[in-house]
Amino acid sequence: QVQLQQWGAGLLKPSETLSLTCGVYGGSFNDEYWSWIRQPPGKGLEWIGEVRHAGSSNYSPSLKSRVIISVDTSKNQFSLRLTSVTAADTAVYYCARGLVRGVPEDWGQGTLVIVSS
């Protein structure tokens, strides 16, 4: 069973860059899809983007200008960077793994990121 464990800063000021990393344990980077999804407090789920082991990535159009998702196969990790954050980016951020594009099967524990001045 693949396990995902994520970490990163939980409190940011407006205009700063959000940076989160997800470690993959019990598996390896092969043909899976590695994704980031977020959930504002008390609200629904929003897809941020995904990357494959070879580094090809796809982002949600609404966030594309501010997002980079990268993968480090040597460390079995993938990361999320979201620039120029505002209060609207306050959310629990989840990393996830799937064998089918757009179907996250295994999820990280979630990281609450608060953007506040």
Next chain:
Amino acid sequence: ERVMTQSPATLSLSPGERATLSCRASQSVSSDLGWYQQKPGQAPRLLIYGASTRATGIPARFSGSGSGTEFTLTISSLQSEDFAVYYCQQYNNWPPTFGQGTKVEI
């Protein structure tokens, strides 16, 4: 972007009862539809993908049906651990989008 609409917003039922949750897509998503369960403070859990295929380890009381724009998740006999929020999600069109959720409560 495909808009996913779930109904009802809240479903009040008792253990042992049958739960029927609906999800409608703004345009056809074929059978590229998943269902997720989320409990408070936890990450979502994949239940169903491909509209009707149960994910690994998901009990048989969970079943999915539908194609195109209309989908249903059925829980045949509610157990205490099934009271949660359920989300549908389409992955036919980029970006994948989720419904707003249905809360199944006692």
